[in-house]
Amino acid sequence: MSTCFCCACVSNDELAAVESCGQFAGIKEGGCHVLGCAYLGCGYSMKKISTRIQENEVRCETKTSDDVFVTIKVSVQQEVIKENAYDAIYKLTNPHKQIESYVANVVRGEVPKMKLDDVFTQKEELAKACRLDVEAKMKEFGFFIHNVLVTDIEPAAIVKNAMNEKDANRRLREAAVDKGEAEKTLREKKAEADANAVVKAAQADAEAKYLAGQGIARQRSAIIDGLKASLGAAESEISAERVTELLLITQYFDTLEKMSNGKATTVFLPHAPGGLSDLAEQMRNGMMQGAAGAAPMSAAMTR
Incomplete structure (x- = not known):
């Protein structure tokens, strides 16, 4: 032997x-x-x-509370407990299949209580429920569960397409609202810019007229001073009516000069050298009447 x-x-x-x-x-x-x-x-x-950490991929199909069929993919990471190696070797024929059964049982018990949208938002709670159940049961067989992850939630194809279309329509509505707000803002800004342009133009026009009035006043003052100097008289010796008459006659001749330089080839005017005094008298009377009419109105507004 x-x-x-x-x-x-x-x-x-x-x-x-x-x-x-x-x-x-x-x-x-x-x-x-x-x-x-x-x-x-x-x-x-x-x-x-x-003794390595191993991962199980579990796919389970179930139905939500709003009657939508979904496929849940769960990853389970497990490791043999060295102190319980005897249980891990002798108590289970196929540990991977056993873990798959436990996970599927939890998923089919929890998902039917949720709506489809809740399944997506509460996947962490679903993974936690799977881990608590599987960890407690697999410990009896010498396995430690490191982690349980819900890695994928896949509804039926027709439901997925409907969800994508719903989201696309929502985004289109938001884009249309944003576009309308942008166009409204542009219109408001354009109207504000146009209003500012009108105000600036009016201010510029008023300033131009103000400066033109100052120029005319200085011109008339210079004309009056020149007329006084040409007459060789002191300022006190010339009456205001005489100065006004001379000024009006001067402007009358200036007007005739400008008309002669215009585009018109022929202009007919009733004119006679002896009628200048009548013209001055008429203009003087018109200004006096205008001043007389403005006085009562000013007094009434003051009262």
Whole structure:
């Protein structure tokens, strides 16, 4: 009869359950291990399990409270608890399938209580509910749940298209409102600019007329001074009526000169040298009548 020592190598990312003649003998971690003596090297066997964090992708189809079918995609990250390696190896045939069943059970229990919009806004609460349920149950089988994430929510294609169309219409309405507000603002700004332009033009016109009036007043003053000097009389010796008459006659001749320089080739005017005094008298009477009519009106406004 021949006997020999049995050795086994376990990877650093694995745990191994050693069996001797079918009976559990212990858990071995990474490294090379001497299992013992066996007849012809027989009698020892190992069952290995990875200690790495693994991820399960669970897809579950269910219905919301507003009768919309959705497919929920959940990612579960789990790891073997070294102290409970025996449970992880011997209690479950397929841990991944078991986790998938637990997650699907929670999803089908929670999503039908929500509307479609709430499923999107409350996915963190859904992931938390899945983790609390799966973590408590899988701990009995030697697995620790690191995290549970709801990674995708996919409604039926026709519902997704309707939601996209609804959002597109909402954005079009907002764009139309923004465009209307922009056009309204532009019109208001344009009207304000036009009003400012009119005000500026009126101010410029008033200033021009004011300056023109000052120029005319200075011109007339210079004319009066020239007339006095040409007459060779003192200021006190010339009456105001005489000065006004001379000024009106001068302006009359200036008007005739401007008319002669105009585009018209022929202008007929009733004119006689002896009628200048009559013309001056008529103009003087007109100004006096205008001043007499303005006096009562000013007195009435003062009262």
